[in-house]
Amino acid sequence: xxxxxxxxxxxxxxxxxxxxxxxxxxxxxxxxxxxxxxxxxxxxxxxxxxxxxxxxxxxxxxxxxxxxxxxxxxxxxxxxxxxxxxxxxxxxxxxxxxxxxxxxxxxxxxxxxxxxxxxxxxxxxxxxxxxxxxxxxxxxxxxxxxxxxxxxxxx
Amino acid sequence: xxxxxxxxxxxxxxxxxxxxxxxxxxxxxxxxxxxxxxxxxxxxxxxxxxxxxxxxxxxxxxxxxxxxxxxxxxxxxxxxxxxxxxxxxxxxxxxxxxxxxxxxxxxxxxxxxxxxxxxxxxxxxxxxxxxxxxxxxxxxxxxxxxxxxxxxxxxxxxxxxxxxxxxxxx
Numbered sequence: 001x002x003x004x005x006x007x008x009x010x011x012x013x014x015x016x017x018x019x020x021x022x023x024x025x026x027x028x029x030x031x032x033x034x035x036x037x038x039x040x041x042x043x044x045x046x047x048x049x050x051x052x053x054x055x056x057x058x059x060x061x062x063x064x065x066x067x068x069x070x071x072x073x074x075x076x077x078x079x080x081x082x083x084x085x086x087x088x089x090x091x092x093x094x095x096x097x098x099x100x101x102x103x104x105x106x107x108x109x110x111x112x113x114x115x116x117x118x119x120x121x122x123x124x125x126x127x128x129x130x131x132x133x134x135x136x137x138x139x140x141x142x143x144x145x146x147x148x149x150x151x152x153x154x155x
Numbered sequence: 156x157x158x159x160x161x162x163x164x165x166x167x168x169x170x171x172x173x174x175x176x177x178x179x180x181x182x183x184x185x186x187x188x189x190x191x192x193x194x195x196x197x198x199x200x201x202x203x204x205x206x207x208x209x210x211x212x213x214x215x216x217x218x219x220x221x222x223x224x225x226x227x228x229x230x231x232x233x234x235x236x237x238x239x240x241x242x243x244x245x246x247x248x249x250x251x252x253x254x255x256x257x258x259x260x261x262x263x264x265x266x267x268x269x270x271x272x273x274x275x276x277x278x279x280x281x282x283x284x285x286x287x288x289x290x291x292x293x294x295x296x297x298x299x300x301x302x303x304x305x306x307x308x309x310x311x312x313x314x315x316x317x318x319x320x321x322x323x324x325x
Contacts, residue, residue, distance in 0.1 A: 017171065024178055031185035036193060050192070051285040054293050059196040120196070123281045130277035132284075133323055140201035147201065147321070151285055153193035 040064075040120065042150070045074050051125035053151035062118050063100045063144070065093075069124040071131060075100065083131050093135060097142035105143075116145025123149075197288055199319045202272075217265040219258070219316070222324055223249075223275040223287055230257055249283065251290040255315070258291045262315050266305045270318035277324070284321075291316050 040059040044050075047068040066074040071083040075096050097119075104117055119139050123132055136147065220231040228249055230240040240257050242250050258271070271291050275284050292314050294301060302311045 014168070017175075021171075021175075024175075024182065027182060028178065028185070031182065031189055034189050034191060035185060036188075036190045038190075038194065040194070041190065042194065044192075050194070051282040053195065053197060053285050054289050055195050055197045057196045057198060059194055116201070125280070125282040125285075127281045128277060129275040129279045129281070129284060129323075132281055133277070136201065136321060145201045147199040148196040149199055149285070149288075150194055150196055153195050 040150075042066075042120075042122065043077065044122070045072070047072075048122065048124045049126070050122065050150065050152040052154050054154055055151060056153070057148075059120060059148060059150055060118070062120050062148070063097070063104065064120045064122065065097075065135060065139070066122040067124060067127060067131065067135060069126050071127070073135065083134055093138040094141045097139055097144065101143040117143055118146045118148055119144035120148045120150055197285070197292075197319065198317075199288075199321050200270075202320055202322045217261065217268040218272075219261060219268070219270075220272045220274055220322075221254070221258070221287060221291060223273070223279050223283065224324075225276060225278060228254055228287070230254070230261075232261065249286070251286060254287070255290045255293075255295050259295055259315050262312065263303060266303060266310050266312070269316055270320060271316040272320045272322050274322045274324040288319055292319065 038059045039061045042064060045066050045068050047070050048066060049069070064076055067083065068074075073080045073083060073093060075093070078096075080096050081092050101117060121135065121139070123135075139147065215233055218231075218233055222229040222231060226244055228242045229238055230242070231237065232239045239261070242253050242257070244250070262268075273284065273287060273291070275287075294313070294315060300311050300313050302309050304310075
């Protein structure tokens with residue numbers, strides 16, 4: 001017996017992507033709102049809470065010093081030591097920062113090498129000025145005469 | 156009478172594939188550059204030590220110094236360091252509104268001066284220092300700029316004092 005082979009036409013139904021597009025648009029708007037034009041990306045160390053400020057200055061890339069509430073000092077993701085009143089911790093910080101200052105110097109023109117350089121300083125909001133002063137002094141000694149105090153924006 | 160022909164509008168579906176590709180790339184770019192903590196900076200200078208004699212000026216410079224003590228804030232002016240105002244703490248908090256109005260009035264009378272020395276005591280918390288810096292820097296009433304008559308013209312300021320110098324309180 002001869003059987004006729006049926007030609008089945010395959011109909012591809014189009015996927016409804018309207019809801020997917022809705023989600024994408026919402027995600028896009030959310031990400032655009034949280035976009036920060038600053039070129040400084042910071043990995044905050046543990047036990048560090050930034051103080052709030054109404055300041056709107058954009059942070060820029062540079063040497064980053066972080067000090068948390070346990071007074072641990074981190075320079076560019078490297079733990080340098082702990083601030084203490086007894087040990088001369090500022091000597092070690094100055095030494096590390098001097099090395100970084102010389103690296104920064106190599107990147108810029110000779111004519112601009114004497115100008116004070118910028119340093120990004122991130123301190124825990126609970127630190128006392130006597131501790132901060134040690135870091136500020138060390139930074140100035142190393143040639144970083146302009147401080148950029150990193151703060152958290154008020155919503 | 157002729158019957159009006161009904162034209163059925165057959166809209167062709169838009170090809171959204173390239174748009175979707177672009178949106179996906181954009182989302183990935185934004186996801187990687189997203190920082191969920193909004194960080195900003197406050198510019199500050201290290202104090203400069205100089206042996207040179209200061210330049211002779213006709214008008215006495217303002218030389219504004221804001222000293223933060225544990226119980227009060229002192230506003231000092233001129234080279235002699237004479238106390239202009241003492242702002243006491245009220246209910247255990249610094250009266251930053253009062254401080255803002257004092258420094259704003261000083262700035263109005265000294266439009267050519269743009270720096271202030273912040274001098275905190277050793278035990279003052281960093282959070283307080285930032286609050287004081289905000290008070291002496293950001294204009295009152297949420298305004299973005301103020302214009303004042305200055306030497307026969309006008310001068311617009313965007314900040315009360317924009318140059319902050321941190322100096323230890325001696």
